Amino acid sequence: MLPFSRLSLLAVVIALSACGGGSSGGGAPSAVQPGESSGAPEPGQPAGGESGSHASGAMDSKIDGVSFDSASFDFSEQTGIARVTVNRSGDISQPATIQFTTSDHTALAGEDYASETGSLTWAAGDGESKTIDIQLIINAQSEPVEQLSVELTDISGAQYGDFSSALVNVIDYQAECQPWSSYYVESPLTVSAGCYKVDKTIVVRRGGELALEAGARLEFADNEMMEIESDGLLIAAGTAQNPVVFTGQRAENGYWTGLFIRSLAESALEHVIVEYAGFGFDDSNISVSFAGAARFKSVLSRFSEGYGIRISEDAQISEFVSNRLTRNQSYPVAVGSNNAYVLDRTSIYTGNRTLDGQGRDAIALLDRSIRKDQEWEDVGVHYQTSTLGLELYSRLHILGGTTVVFRADTSFRIENTGELIVGSSAGPLVVFTGLEQIQGYWRGVEVYSGRENIIDNTVIEYAGSDAGYFEAAVGVNSHDGKLKLRNSLIQHSEGDGFSVGAQSSVEISNLTSTFNNRPGRVSVREVNSLSSNSDFSGNTVDRIFVTGNSLDRNNDQTFKAINVPYRIDKTTVNGPISLQSSVVIEAGVVIEFGLNAGFNIDVDGSLKAVGTPEKPILFTAAQKVRGGWNGFQYTFSGDPDNQIDHAIFEYGGESQGNTHALLGYFGSDVRGSVTNTIFRESLTNGLILSGMVTEAGNTFEGIQLQAIVDNR
Incomplete structure (x- = not known):
């Protein structure tokens, strides 16, 4: 690894260039001509040359390791995001992690850009490029080129490559805004690139179609909004270099109300920025409510006083891909639980927080009912329920x-x-x-x-x-x-x-x-x-x-050997459990009984408990006192599977119980065998025999009455 002191201070340049202005004249015409190109470099291009070329002073030799893609880049401020690429090359056999941070030079965090800190992580064998996204802010002042820096630090699992520290040039965007005049859009209206000052709410309705072309920028007055009502339609078709922008006339969270879509006609937003809204109504930059229909691709929703986007449970969302919802004061997305499946992992939902710094990176579920078959996937943040919880009426697969x-x-x-x-x-x-x-x-x-x-x-x-x-x-x-x-x-x-x-x-x-x-x-x-x-x-x-108080017929059960005892007491049963099916108890099982508890093996039931010398079966009392539980009672059960071997019965023989023994067999037709079993600490008798029951190899300790009562 190269010592950090030997690394040159190298630059990534982010150029924020002016987009072309809109056509002159009052209001938005029915077919506004696009403004001319500003001649700015394509976003993501290294400054001063073709994509991939180095800035002046860059090292000619390539050092394998973790490095920025180039020494400098240009981005237009209009794009909203400067996406800087970090590569990993050379030996990638180990996991690697590196921290990054931005800092001011002449560009100021909060005025010209949003500061970023974080980490990039590669798994062993991962040589894919990673990106750092820096939010770019357009302000009203005309400014010269400004600068900020990006630095890679605290590397582990790899070494620094060519470009580990970066200087960022910020090129100002300014465009003269013309007033918007079409506040009720009820017929097709196309608006091309340019800046428009919106002083009242825009309503698109009654078959109106509003098409915003790449580079169109709408600046809304305090508390105003855009509403897509009834069968109105909004098509906002930007590009990565020239997005469509919905913003406030002042750069303040919640300055304007937001974009509201309620129309059944499917609106489409692609390469769009919506910012500085989220005041009132649905508390969001973008809201799709009732049965409103929309699709979203590469939409950036940021600086909302509320949510980045709100989607109701009945909204119709056909596409939600590669969006970014960040820097909002509430959750990035609030969605009806019935529609949570529309969200996908190609979108980014991080970087949201309240003014006091409390994190809000989660998908807020607005209601409880899920009635559509759907999948929820890991989208990088958690889903958070409302105060109503969740109710599932359909098929849900959570990945x-x-x-x-x-x-x-x-x-x-x-x-x-x-x-x-x-x-x-x-x-x-x-x-x-x-x-x-x-x-x-x-x-x-x-x-x-x-x-x-x-x-x-x-x-x-x-x-x-x-x-x-x-x-x-x-x-x-x-x-x-x-x-x-x-x-x-x-x-x-x-x-x-x-x-x-x-x-x-x-x-x-x-x-x-x-x-x-x-x-x-x-x-x-x-x-x-x-x-x-x-x-x-x-x-x-x-x-x-x-x-439970009984085991019904045709419901055979097995008490399996688990690593804790079973317990049957008055908190779970009202007396001995009546067994009318076959029960098998595996070697090593421990069952604790409370007062009045035990097993009554009825005429249609059977019980087989076969332990081993190493793993005897233990039947004991929850409280280790004589008479702490009732006991076992076979009542007229003639099943040949009634077998007890290598078991221990202790602290039973409750005097108020029916058995009056740790184990009792009753009735002339009862069958069974009990062998190699220990009977101890009974308040009454040890073993009562009747019918055709055999016993051998048993021992008795601490029996208050008789060890064996033989009624055969």
Whole structure:
């Protein structure tokens, strides 16, 4: 790497040249002639030569590394943005990062340009060029060439190339504005390049068509606006070098009201700058409301007192590509949730902040209902809900890398007709989080839909408010809810990480539920939904709570070996759970029971609990006292799968319970076997035998009444 002291101070020149003036005369004619070219260099061209040539004094030899594309560039102030290219060459095998900053010379930040600081990052093997965008400001004063600098600093993973520090020349733009006279446009009107002073609101309506050609600049008076009403049409067709500009007569945020599109006829804006509006009405530079139709390409919306652009839930947006919404005092975009899909990642939404410096880089969702099938992608900033949360009535696919931020006490409801697909196993994470990092800040995801809902590779955090229906970060409704929850992280829930209702259809796999009050709650009818490859540790109470008073017929369940105990107590059941289907309990499982709790294996049910010497199955009390829970009771169950082996029963035999033992078999037809099992610390009996039950190899410790009551 070259020592920084040996690097020359090299220049990037940004020339802001005057565009041609408009035609003379009063008002905007029906066919205004374009102004003549100013003869300024094409934006992005190096100063003093062809594209790619170096300025005077540039080094002839090329040094591999990170460098500006050239020593100097020219840009017209009219373009609104100076885009400076930074290249990386040579060894690109390592990741690289470099900081950049702008600073004043004779050009002043806030008057001639907007200061920029930031970083550029390359992954290993990435040799693509990056760009730094500098916002250029046109002011009313006639000025000579002014200068600012751009500097690359704090490089890591690479060395500096030829041009690491830059000087910027700012060439003034001045054009004499003529008054605008056509304030009600009700027939075709074409306006070519030139500056126009707009002192009243312009209304385009009743079949009127307003076509603004490249280089047209409209300067609006205080509180005035442009409205595209009924079947009016606006076509603003600028170019990169000569955009169409909508601005205020004074460079103040919110000086004029903005551009409002309400017409069903599709307006088109391409290479357009809208600035210094956002006062009143929809608080935005640009608003597409009701069923207004529009398309936007390469639009720069900046210096709004409110939003950069506002799109209602019923607006018809056919294209939204390569736009930049920055330097606004509120969010770059406010959009109806039903229309959030129109936004894309080719647009830039960063650099927005309030006057006190509070960041506003987010997509503000205006309402809660999503009724169109759509995709949300990572657009570089997060989506932020309104105070109403979200309700999904259609199919929504949220792609990897997307973050959705929820406001206080809101929820994401997947309604009966909704279908939510979140993330993928191979992609980057999706994040659902709260606006503030407080446990229970928002309610969580609530699934009422029986469609193919999938949450994959997702972080869900700071939810589980006790004001929510489920009191969990993710809740699946009884009877109709359906969800596959996999490869995900649930954390910082005020209640449970997840809640699975009875007769829902849920698959949980490779889930980490941690830093919650409890990892999860599941109906006894849906215990199958859990997987052994999940991690439920690290919570205030590391227990999976089992709910429900009965397991119906034809609903076989397995208690899988997970890394925390199951708990069944009076907070989740009203007494022993009636099992009318087959239940299997895997080796190593621990189940804790509360007072009055236990299992009653009915005539149509069975229970098989087979452990190993290394991994016995433990049935114990939540409170480690004799009689802390009821016990197991096989009642007339003749199923040959009734088998208990290498298990431990302890702290049960509640005196008020039906079993009066840790384990009891009742009825002449009952079948089963109990072997190699430990019975200890019973308030009543240890084991009661009836029917055709066999026992062998069992041990008894601390039994207050009889170790074995044999009624066979």
